Every structure is written in C-alpha cells, then in structure tokens.
Amino acid sequence: MHRSYLFLLLLLSCYCIPLRAQDIKISPIPVNERQSSEIAPFFKDSVMLFASNRKSSLLVNYFNSDNEHLYHIYRSRLKPDSTWTKPTAFQPEPDFFTRFNTGSVIYSEDDSLIFVTQNHYDSNKRAKGSKNGNLYGVYMAKRNNRGWSRKTNLPFNSKRDYNTAHPTISHDGRYLFFASDQNDGQGKMDIYVSEFVNGEWGESQNMGDQINTSETEVFPYYHPSGKLFFASDGHGGAGGLDLFYVVQTASGWSDPIAFDSSINTTADEFGCYISADEQWGFFASNRDDVDNLYRFDRLFPTFDVCTQQVEDNFCFTLEEDGPIEVDTLPYVYNWDFGDGQSARGGIIIDHCFPGPGTYRIKLDLIDTLINIEMLSVADYEVELERTQQIFISSKDTVSVGEAIDFDLTKSYFADFKPETFYWDMGDGTKLKGETILHIFRTKGKYQIKCGATSANSPQSKLCSFKEIIVID
Numbered sequence: 001m002h003r004s005y006l007f008l009l010l011l012l013s014c015y016c017i018p019l020r021a022q023d024i025k026i027s028p029i030p031v032n033e034r035q036s037s038e039i040a041p042f043f044k045d046s047v048m049l050f051a052s053n054r055k056s057s058l059l060v061n062y063f064n065s066d067n068e069h070l071y072h073i074y075r076s077r078l079k080p081d082s083t084w085t086k087p088t089a090f091q092p093e094p095d096f097f098t099r100f101n102t103g104s105v106i107y108s109e110d111d112s113l114i115f116v117t118q119n120h121y122d123s124n125k126r127a128k129g130s131k132n133g134n135l136y137g138v139y140m141a142k143r144n145n146r147g148w149s150r151k152t153n154l155p156f157n158s159k160r161d162y163n164t165a166h167p168t169i170s171h172d173g174r175y176l177f178f179a180s181d182q183n184d185g186q187g188k189m190d191i192y193v194s195e196f197v198n199g200e201w202g203e204s205q206n207m208g209d210q211i212n213t214s215e216t217e218v219f220p221y222y223h224p225s226g227k228l229f230f231a232s233d234g235h236g237g238a239g240g241l242d243l244f245y246v247v248q249t250a251s252g253w254s255d256p257i258a259f260d261s262s263i264n265t266t267a268d269e270f271g272c273y274i275s276a277d278e279q280w281g282f283f284a285s286n287r288d289d290v291d292n293l294y295r296f297d298r299l300f301p302t303f304d305v306c307t308q309q310v311e312d313n314f315c316f317t318l319e320e321d322g323p324i325e326v327d328t329l330p331y332v333y334n335w336d337f338g339d340g341q342s343a344r345g346g347i348i349i350d351h352c353f354p355g356p357g358t359y360r361i362k363l364d365l366i367d368t369l370i371n372i373e374m375l376s377v378a379d380y381e382v383e384l385e386r387t388q389q390i391f392i393s394s395k396d397t398v399s400v401g402e403a404i405d406f407d408l409t410k411s412y413f414a415d416f417k418p419e420t421f422y423w424d425m426g427d428g429t430k431l432k433g434e435t436i437l438h439i440f441r442t443k444g445k446y447q448i449k450c451g452a453t454s455a456n457s458p459q460s461k462l463c464s465f466k467e468i469i470v471i472d
Helices: 003-007 124-128
Strands: 024-028 038-044 047-052 072-077 102-107 113-119 136-144 164-169 175-180 190-197 217-222 227-232 242-249 269-274 280-285 292-298 315-319 331-336 342-345 348-352 357-367 372-384 397-399 403-407 418-424 430-432 435-439 444-454 461-471
Touching: 038 102, 038 269, 038 280, 038 292, 047 102, 072 102, 102 164, 113 164, 175 217, 190 217, 217 269, 227 269, 242 269, 331 372, 342 348
Parallel strands: 136 164, 164 217, 397 461
Antiparallel strands: 024 292, 038 047, 047 072, 102 113, 113 136, 164 175, 175 190, 217 227, 227 242, 269 280, 280 292, 315 348, 331 342, 331 357, 357 372, 403 435, 418 430, 418 444, 444 461
16 A cells, blocks of 8 residues: 555654644543554544554564555553553454554444455465455454454455555445545545445445545545544645545535645644544644644634524414404404414404413404403413523623623523533623633624533534624
8 A cells, every 4th residue: 555645654844833722632542652654543432542563573574565564553541540551462353453554453343244345355475476466355243142244355455456445334334435546536545435235345435526636635534513523634634634524415425625634734644533423533644744633622612503592482373263353343352372262353464472481372353342252262281392492692782892791591491401601792702601701902893702512412412602892
C-alpha cells in the first residue's frame, strides 16, 4: 500500500500548534510511541483498538519495502480513572490477523461481525507474483458459538488491480463504507459504499463528486447520528488531510462540512472515532512529525439545531357546522368552552383559553324566546399543550454595562430531562447554569442561545434562541 494514500506515513516538517483551543481540549493519548505510527482508532466498551507499526516481537519482525515495521492491531483499555492500560498486541483469536499489514479493524453495532483491512497475501512468494504487489482488501468474519469464522474476502476487493481499506459500517448493518483507489474513481483515493442485500455485500458504488475530489478521500467513519466523517485534502480545509463530515438528506448527501477548526490543522488529520454525543473522540494526526493518536474533548457541546423561542398563545377561532342560520330567527348558539367561560353568538367564535389543559367544548342551539336548549350541535374535548422549548426570560432591550438576569423558569420540557444548560451570549461569552447574570460591553443586536443536553440520551438535545438589543 502506498504510504501517501492508505497509511499516510508522510515525512513532514514539525508543526508547532497549540493543543488547547477555547472550546476544545486536545491531548495526545499515552498509547503513542515516539518511533512508531499509531492510526485508525476504534473504540467500544472502554477499549480502543488501533493500528501501529511499532516493533511487535523480540524474535520475529517483518518489514516493508522501506525497511519499516508492518502494521498490526493493538489494544488499550480506558480505565475509570481516565488512564490507559499499556497497549498489547490484539488478536480476536489465535492467528486471526495476517503476519503482514493489518491496517484497521471495526466491529458491527451488535458485535456479530468484524471487518479488517489487511494485505491479501500472507507470503512473500505469492505477493511477488502479483503485478501490483501485495494489495489491501477489506475482510469480514462472523461470530459463532466457537468464536469467529474464517475471514472472508469481500466481493468488491481486487487482489491484482486496486486497494480497498478503512471500512466503517452503518449502525443498521446495511451499508459498508470504505476507501479505494479503483480506476473509475474521482481522484487518488475515493470513498465507496456497498449495500448488504439478500445476504450478500453488493458491488462497490463510488459516492460521487459531492464527497470525492480529484485528490484524496480516506478513512470514512459512520457516526450514530447518521453523519459520515472522512479525511480529505481536496475540499479546501486548513491544509493537508482534514476531517470533514456529510449528512444524508432527502435529496442526497450534503456538501462536506469541515470538522472543528481547533482539530483540523495545516498538518494531516485523519482516521477518527466520535462519541455518540459528539462531545469527545479520537483522531490521528502527524502534527508532531509522526502519526499519533489524539483525544479531543469539547468544553461546550454543539447544538446543530437551535430554534427561535415562541410565546405560547392559547387563543383560537372555533367554528362548527350549524343546522340553521340564526340571523333572523329567535335562536342563538351557546358556546361552553370547558374553562368556566361561555358565550352566545354564531357558529364562528373567538376564544382565549387560560392555558394548557383538556377542555370540553359544547355547542348548543338555544331558543331565546323560551330560553331552552333546542339541539346539541357539538360536544368534544380538546387538549392544549405548551410548546416544548427552552424559554429564555430576560429584558428585550438593555443598556451597555447593565447587569442582566437570564432565567429559564418559563421553559417546558415535556419528556425531555435536561442535564446541563449551556449559554452562548453572542459576544463570545459562554456560560453554564439555569440562571445567569451577564453584562454586555458593546451596543448592538445579540442572539442569545441556550441549549441543554439530555440526562437520558446523549444524542438528545434542546436549544432555543432570542434576540436582545443593547443600547448606550
């Protein structure tokens, strides 16, 4: 495999960049070794699997054509005290991986499948017989009662013509994404997808120029949210390979969106794992002149969807089909709104209910001459609910230098259980809490955002905003 495309072992000059941004903390993971490369992190059940070309044995070592150690899979566990165990060579069972390169490994969501990037041939003699050398392919094994089945060479691989690598599977197990340098591609390496249909993986499909460019797209990672992350040097990022993601919409995949600018640098960033709530994760980078693994932690969560708050209004126009016109007759319609209020009039009437609740609406036809009910026209219940939202209470116009209270007492969460509230004051200030105090130093219009994470589901969030005017 060419290092510039699949394992990305580029010899770059040293980059001196800060490892802590305002809202993201970035730190190297202590599984790294100074003289080796660590790439392709996969994290599950507090265990990280990754590929490294560190020395693997005191007795037997294999080397590539550049006299470098080959890649193998290693395992390290994240302990409750946030420290890592010493990395050890990983095999799901004895002799499961090839003695040559194993570039990445992932599991399906239910742990029933394992996918591996590895050299096709396990002997130098067979590799030398191939016109393009010992190419890479994606292999799969199934878990059974005895452990794991033998690895299967997936049908979209080619032992002679092109590489396939870096698999990632959708959480429903239907789609397998991977990188490949097939001849029909857009560039040097492209992202492809295969669909699992009728018990088999289908032909590879290039994901098109919405994602792929004339340059390099590698290391896809399918996130639980449905986002597809990948590394690219063709989408105009910060420099080198950068992390991007796309979101699938009704009309196809979105345009690529650059991952956080605190993570992407002028060096290469590639091969990531992102937590379900997107608040932390791992990625590989050569920012320190060698491929190492890094962890990022967001100090504040992101809220991709934030809606403008609304004042609940329980005023409605009610209308029913009446049996007769009452304009010239001694009849009138009597409305009972179920809230202690009633009114007489026609079949169309305006009414404001006192608030949310269940109300029984009754409409009767009344003979005004004898003041008795002639006919029951309608009798039904309506349920009025508040808007589920974070509601920011504050003044709408404030002065520069004035201390302003913001609270959330009018919020309505329904079945959403907020855990922590995060405020973005629109002037670069970020705060936490259910009630806050803030002073604006410059006049202008500010958009105040408040978001909450859920105590029950890490992917569930709620966010609202309002605008205020700051005057001199």
